[in-house]
Amino acid sequence: MKRFAVAQTLIPISILSALIGGAIFIYSCSFANAxxxxxxxxxxxxxxKTPISxxxxxxxxxxxFADIAEKVVPTVVQVIPTKIDTVIFSNNPFYQFFGDPFGLNDFMGKRQQQRRVPPVEKREYKQQGLGSGVIVSADGYxxxxxxxxxxxxxxxIKxxxxxxxxxxxxxxxxxxxxxxVKIKEKVNDLPVAYLGDSDKLRPGDWAIAIGNPFSLASSVTLGIVSALGRTTGxxxxxxxxxxxDAAINPxxxxxxxxNIEGELVGINTMIYTQSGGYMxxxxxxxxxxxxxxxxxxIYEGKVNRGWLGVMIQDIDPATREAFNLSPETKGVLIGDxxxxxxxxxxxxxxxxxxxSVNNHPVRSANDLRNSIAAIHPGEKVPLEIIRNNKKLILNVTLTERGSNKLYQSTKTGSNNENTEKEEHAAYLGITAANLTxxxxxxxGVDKDTKGVVIIEIDPNSQVAQEGINQFDIILEINKKPVSSLKDFKSxxxxxxxxxxxxxxLQRQGNTFFKAFKIR
Known part of the structure; x- marks a missing residue:
């Protein structure tokens, strides 16, 4: 009974609560509308408008920048490459591998020539990529x-x-x-980019990148030229x-x-990223x-690059001092x-x-390599060099490098001592020996090569830190020839x-200089 009385009391309370809540809701709604x-x-x-001077x-x-984009965007296209993979399927792989193992065809009276591998089905799978391109001629290049x-x-092309x-x-x-690439269809009215002069660029110049990142067609980003002459290793x-730093993405x-004139000065090619996107x-x-x-x-079907036939290296401060070059001198050292x-x-x-090459200064090995490559084989060009602190101009007729061809160093000859006696001498962590x-x-060198061989290097020595290796051949020290341990010691x-x-030094058939200050 007591339990029942409590239930009777709870029912009216719940009804009363519902009525009060409904009244509040209706009142609030009517108040909001009013x-x-x-x-x-x-x-x-x-x-x-806020006055801004x-x-x-x-x-x-x-x-x-909007005016530049309006003119240049039509010259940039989407390049959509498609790779097609063809896969062959057999409708009955059991027959393909085992034929008719139970002899059912013979039992049914079928002739031997009727036994065939079941029909095959070819399916093509297409994989699309996405890039950009720049129209450089009205007829579709x-x-x-x-x-x-x-x-x-x-x-x-879109x-x-x-x-x-x-x-x-x-x-x-x-x-x-x-x-x-070239458009197959005959066209003659395409908008064409104006090709500028990238040699006139300076760090700090405005730069505008236009392309199709992540399939977002005709995207325009703004930045500056951060640096020139970069390499990626x-x-x-x-x-x-x-x-x-203009945003470039996949x-x-x-x-x-x-550039700021709307002239094409570069073809966007890659980014440095640790995340896969713009950094x-x-x-x-x-x-x-x-x-x-x-x-x-377009005209020849291949790229013809000039070939000089040298090994080259940049000049670091230690090399500059060893060659008595002034701090202002810029150039590239011929190692071989x-x-x-x-x-x-x-x-x-x-x-x-x-x-300099063809009257254009070169400041690094990469400069020299690119300058020579930009000249067609057969052309004669002046090279300005420094030899024994004197400037000379030599005229060089470039050729085309032969593919897979091995080249021999100019300076090889008979070892004066030609001794089989293995003596040792140590210096700066190097243990050297005559070339027996x-x-x-x-x-891995010719038996008649002049020089001494490094047979051991202290791994904690300065020469090891400078990148000199075991079995490097020492040909010269301070531009004086080394034919034997006697020369090395002297x-x-x-x-x-x-x-x-x-x-x-000579390593794997190539020679190069290595300079440093003795610590």
Whole structure:
């Protein structure tokens, strides 16, 4: 009974609560509706623009970048490569591998020739990529990256006005990451980019990147030229990148980098990233370099690069001091000259320092490599060099490098001592020995090579830190020849801490200089 009485009391309370809640809801709704303002009774935003004073010279900035984009965007296209994989399926793999193991065909009276592998089915799987390209001629030539079109079976071009075309690859150059494609259809009215002069760029110049990142067509990003002459560490490729902080992302490859005049100055090619996306460091191929390669591919079907026939290296402070060069001197050190090649024929020697090619200064090994490569084989060009602190000009007729060809150093000869007695001498953590027949074989050099061989290096020594290795051949010390341990001892015995020393070394058939201050 008591329990029942409690239940009777709870029911009216719950009903009362519901009634009160409903009343509150109705009241609040009616109050909100009654309190709403009439349309148009509120003024949104300030009545007057905030007065902002700006110098008259900044007025053109209001539309400058939009004006550039309006003109340049139509010259940048989407390049859509498609790779097609064909897979063959058998409808009955049991028959394909085992035939008729139970003899059913014979039992049913079927003739032997009727036994066949079941029909096969071919299926094509298409995988699409996405990149960008720049229209460089009204009849449909397009400049893009090698890595955008490499391995493509089909290429589709989409313009900014939504037209679509099929295209063929005209030529590619993997060493510079440049490719040229051409629209198959006959066209003559395409918008064309104006090719500027990338040699005139300076760090700090405005840079505008246009492309199709992440399939977002005709995207425009703004930045500056961060640096010039960048490389990414692959010494086999020809690199002279423009670095920019204009946002470049996957899909921008092959797109345009333009200057403040709307001139094409680079072809966007790669980014530095730890996340897979933009981190403020992008790279573009200078248009002067890309144009030369493009013209070779279109007119000749391949890239023809000049060949000098030397081993080269940058000049570090220790090398500069060892060669008595002034701090202002910029150039490239010749580490080796290949026998019978253009440099050898022109009289260039190991130890020469090249300071200009064709009247254009060179400041690094990469500069020299690119400068020579940009000159067609057969052309005669002046090289300005420093030899024994004197400037000389030598005329060199460049050739084309032969593929898979081995080149021999100019300076080899008979070892004066030609001794089989293995003596040792130590200096700076180096243990050296005369080049006996056995040691010549271990070091992989000709038995008649002049020099002494490093048979052991203290791993904690300065020479080990400088990158000198076991079985390197010492050919010279401080530009004096080393034919034996006697020479080695004579040239090292009076050297003191703080002085510069420069070795001429041979490793795997190539010679190079290594200089440092003795600690």
């Amino acid at each position: 309190d709403r303002p009439e349309k148009g009774s509120i003024t949104f935003g300030a009545v007057k 700006s110098a008259a010279q900044f007025t053109p900035f209001r539309t400058m 397009i400049l893009t990256n090698y890595h955008v079109v490499a391995g493509a079976d089909e290429i589709e 313009t900014s006005d939504n037209r679509s075309f099929e295209a063929d690859v005209i030529g590619t150059d993997s060493l510079s990451d440049v490719a040229v 692959n010494s086999n490729n020809y690199q002279n990148f423009i670095q920019t 899909g921008n490859s092959g797109g345009a980098l333009v 403020g460091i992008g790279f573009a191929i200078p248009i002067n370099m890309a144009r030369k390669i493009m013209e070779d591919l 000259v290949f026998k019978g090649q253009p440099a050898d024929n022109a009289g260039i020697r190991r130890g020469d320092i090249v300071i 027949l056995e040691l010549s074989q271990k070091a 040239l090292t015995k009076n050297l003191k801490t703080g002085e510069s020393i420069i070795f001429l």
